Amino acid sequence: MSAAFAVWTGWSLHAYNVPVSLMLTAALGVFNAVFGPAADLAAKAGTVTHRCRESGCTFRVQLTGPDSGESRRWQEIAAQHPHHL
């Protein structure tokens, strides 16, 4: 979808005799603006984050696509890590 929109943007600029380097820059900008957030959302859909519950500690573990056992193990590690940040 975003690739098609980027090509369409490039093609539209071509009608105005815009140099190829500028068309490519604009098309890539459109592609990144549309595809970047979509890719981030897709990655976050399978991401689990466990944070330390100690007040003021910023320690956290982020897992991508863990099974329940692995997620539980990292949740315990995050809760009991030795040096709070």
Ligand SMILES: [Zn+2]
């Ligand atoms: Zn901590």
